[in-house]
Amino acid sequence: MSVAVVLVAGGQGTRLGAAQPKAFVVLAGMPLLEHAIQRAMTAPEVSHVVVVAPASHLREAGAIASRSSRPGDVDVVAGGAERTDSVAAGLAALRPGDGIVLVHDAARALAPASLFSRLVHEVRSGHPAVVPGIPVSDTVKVVDAAGRVTATPDRATLRAIQTPQAFLREVLVHAHASGEQATDDAALVERMGGHVRVVEGDRLAFKITTPDDLATAERHLGD
Ligand SMILES: Nc1ccn([C@@H]2O[C@H](COP(=O)(O)OP(=O)(O)OP(=O)(O)O)[C@@H](O)[C@H]2O)c(=O)n1
Numbered sequence: 295m296s297v298a299v300v301l302v303a304g305g306q307g308t309r310l311g312a313a314q315p316k317a318f319v320v321l322a323g324m325p326l327l328e329h330a331i332q333r334a335m336t337a338p339e340v341s342h343v344v345v346v347a348p349a350s351h352l353r354e355a356g357a358i359a360s361r362s363s364r365p366g367d368v369d370v371v372a373g374g375a376e377r378t379d380s381v382a383a384g385l386a387a388l389r390p391g392d393g394i395v396l397v398h399d400a401a402r403a404l405a406p407a408s409l410f411s412r413l414v415h416e417v418r419s420g421h422p423a424v425v426p427g428i429p430v431s432d433t434v435k436v437v438d439a440a441g442r443v444t445a446t447p448d449r450a451t452l453r454a455i456q457t458p459q460a461f462l463r464e465v466l467v468h469a470h471a472s473g474e475q476a477t478d479d480a481a482l483v484e485r486m487g488g489h490v491r492v493v494e495g496d497r498l499a500f501k502i503t504t505p506d507d508l509a510t511a512e513r514h515l516g517d
């Protein structure tokens with residue numbers, strides 16, 4: 295069963311505030327998208343990457359894909375208005391033999407190859423939906439629209455969820471068939487009653503969202 299990565303890079307990066315969409319912002323001499331492709335393709339299990347780019351930047355994404363170690367194994371398609379739409383566009387471009395799908399944010403450009411491998415191992419061990427998570431160090435409160443606290447969940451039960459998120463292809467495709475939006479793909483599986491397993495994440499898989507995050511990423515690469 296081959297393993298495909300749907301690498302979503304179709305967002306604008308409004309919170310980063312750069313002149314171009316976030317995936318094309320240069321970090322240590324290379325666009326974030328290129329960092330993400332390199333790391334994904336370093337995982338020996340990964341046979342194919344579908345890059346989902348903004349419709350305005352297909353040519354730029356194609357040029358980045360052509361510089362990868364295996365250009366024939368990287369396809370580029372146009373994304374949609376929301377992240378969920380971009381993932382759906384990537385799923386539509388999977389190849390026939392792709393049985394395991396990892397959905398990954400280009401914005402988590404430093405996620406290491408070892409994280410991809412760990413998730414694939416978990417799916418191959420019989421878990422149809424597996425996501426990486428990090429224990430939270432802050433106390434997290436649930437608030438209503440008026441800012442009033444309605445609950446303080448036990449911190450030990452909470453995880454900050456990252457990507458890549460790994461699924462059996464049929465499970466993910468079925469979950470997306472609902473046409474609903476969600477902030478991550480696992481939530482669609484949860485909504486249809488599917489089991490999602492959380493495994494240990496990786497601090498390097500943090501999401502580059504703001505200029506501060508970009509500076510943090512630069513520091514990591516300088517270490
Ligand atoms: N319509 C969209 C929106 C987001 N994404 C991707 O989803 C990932 C996570 O999204 P986020 O970090 O929030 O990126 P943006 O939506 O680009 O950021 P912002 O909300 O600041 O505009 C990113 O790799 C982004 O490119 C996408 O492919 N298509």
Ligand SMILES: C[C@](O)(CO)[C@H](O)COP(=O)(O)O
Pocket residue numbers: 377399454455456457477478479501
């Ligand atoms: C998928 C995700 O990265 C998991 O933490 C996250 O939910 C993406 O959120 P965003 O709203 O697109 O930033």
